Amino acid sequence: MPLWIAALSAAVAALIVVEIIHRTIVRAGRRSPIMAELADHAHRAFQVFAVIFAVRAVVLVSRQSFELKHGVLHAMGIALIVAAAWLVAMVLLALEDAAEARYRIDVPDNRAARRIRTQIVVVRRVTIAAIVLLAVGVVLMTFPAVRTIGASLLASAGIIGIIAALAAQSVLGNVIAGLQLAFSEAIRIDDVIVVENEWARVEEITLSHVVLQIWDDRRLVMPTSYFTTKPFQNWTRTRSEILGSVEFDVDWAVHVQPIRDELRRLLETSDLWDGRVCVLQVTDAIEGRVRLRALCSARDAPSLWDLRCLVREHLVSWIRDQQPSAFARTRTEAAWIDARREWAWVAATPAIVPTVPPEPAPEEDARVFSGSPDGEARGQAFGGPEAPLHDIVLHEQAALDEVDDDPPESL
Template identity: 55%
Template sequence: MNTPLWAVLSTLGAAVVALAVVEVVHQVLLRLGRRYVLLRELADHAYRPAQASMAIFAIEGGVRATAGTFAGRDLVVHLLTLAVIAGFAWLTAALALVVEDVALQTFRTDVPDNLRARKRQTQVRVLRRVTVAAVVVVTVGVMLTTFPHIRAVGASLLASAGIIGVVAALAAQSTLGNIFAGLQLTFSNALRLDDVVVVEDEWGRIEEITLTTVIVQIWDDRRLVMPTTYFTTRPFENWTRTGSAVLGTAEFDLDWSVPVQEMREELRTLMEGSHLWDGRVCVLQVIDAVGGTIKVRALISAGDAPTLWDLRCLVREHFVGWIRDRQPTSLPRVRAEVGDGANRLAWQWVRPSAAHDVRPGRRNIPMEPDDDARIFGGDPEGEARAAEFEGPPDPARPGGTRT
């Protein structure tokens, strides 16, 4: 029975049996995959690699068992061994892809509160790239060990390999630094997929994180390609580090005659009528008063950064019309006094008003501003915001007041 025909038929038969076993397992996984995501992903992604690896493994075993001795047998067996190693490496990489797909389906990012999902997705994607890279390196290393001459000369090349390794490490210092920086970013949660960031004065979102680069999609659909070491060595703004809700401002330079309280009430009315506002923060304050103008700042909140941008533009556009049409005297002006040397000017003879007299005993004078005039107080949100910027309680002060 040790004939060439028998060797060929037995080898092909072993390959057919291996393919039949893979097909049966594939059909079983397809049926069970209707209820289990993991099994469905295994059936989809591991089918072809399993066919290739099992068929080559069966052929290699058949040649070893039945082919006997023939010209070029060692070369054929060696090539089949290399193919088996490559096939199982392909299967291992496919299994890594299965794990990634299952994890990505488990952590959905198309929901409002997707902070945890984005963190896990970032880690899974980076780990998959590391795993695939490790599989390739290990596969090449195992293939090289199948060459006897390479193993034989390995000891004699140890010293020179050390020198070459040092040179290679110095040459690849930047690349290795980027790889370790990518791993650091992934597991320190300093940066995640879909995070909104400000980098190099550009506002955008993290589109992709690889082992060496970070792709930032800028708001106008440009792409900013940054090395991962940039985010570990230089400061940058992350607007969604702990959540997507953010605060934003709209500032106005106005005349001293502007009715601030009326403007504050107008802001509240505008926010309550807009679907862009998330209902958290609506504050208007005078933050500067120097020279001939005052600076009024509206602080507002939205559920995410794109919505906040539209909301800030809405506030600016609304108050441009409101000040122009209803408070034209509040527009910035440059004043010049024209009078005689005795300073007998009309404004000097106007009786002072008590509208802003905050001395004790005055009636109908509010001693505290309303909620829309305070960022760090007035409501539970403001009190919580103030507590985040206070120091630890001081036991030496009455009531343990924070320092």
């Protein structure tokens, strides 16, 4: 039988076998997501690998000889290595896609899913790079001249390694930083962060850079080493819920409790509020002005931004209409002084101060770190470590000893 007919028959037989295996995997994919991903990704690569393998096997075992047989076998060997690398890459990508499909990030509580999705993305890039480098190395080793040169290069590998490390220091640093980001959970895909005074969402993490989507749809591309060497804010590190504040400067004539009640009424009617925190506090009172801080909470950062704008607009309008005397103002006192007269103290006439009933002490909506289950939890988190029990006992014992050492008073 001519060699070309045998090679063609082997290729057809390989395609038939691959088709049978493919249909079996497709049938199994109805119950298994992994098999479905394998059927979608690896079918074409499996066909190419099987055809090259079958044809090369026929040419290799054939007793028929021709002039370029050695060169054809070498070329087919290189093609077989490339096809095998392609097949392995597709199988690994199918497994990674199947694992990624199990974790959805379009749900509210997706912190674990975003962590795994980030790690899968980085591992995928490392996998592809490793397979490509390995395939190139194996292809080069098929050339006898390269194997001879490789033996001599191993002797000077130390010097070459030092030179390469110095030349590619920044590149290798970014690669290592990318792996560190993926497995340390410093940032994840879809995390909301503040970096370089920009509020952005992590859109993509690679081995060399991180792509950030800024709130106005701009893209900020930063090296991965930035996030391992410089500080930044991560607003979704543990959960997406977040607190925000709105501050006002008003006059000392303000009545705080009605504003606090209005803040509560506004938040209860807004779908942006998550029902956790509603607090109005006086945080400062200097230079003739009182500073009010309205603290509210939302389920995520975009909702919080809109909620803060809503609170600011509504309270400004409410104070304008209900308490116009609370507008921030600057008071100036003018007096005429006779330049020829020396300074003298003049007794002031006592003024009649009207009796104003004090405002009731606020019991709710006025505490951030107490007064509610959420506030108590926040207060414990920022309260610091408590004194150990044996330290308290020693302190009380020392106090008692100090009392015992005092001489008794005489009668």
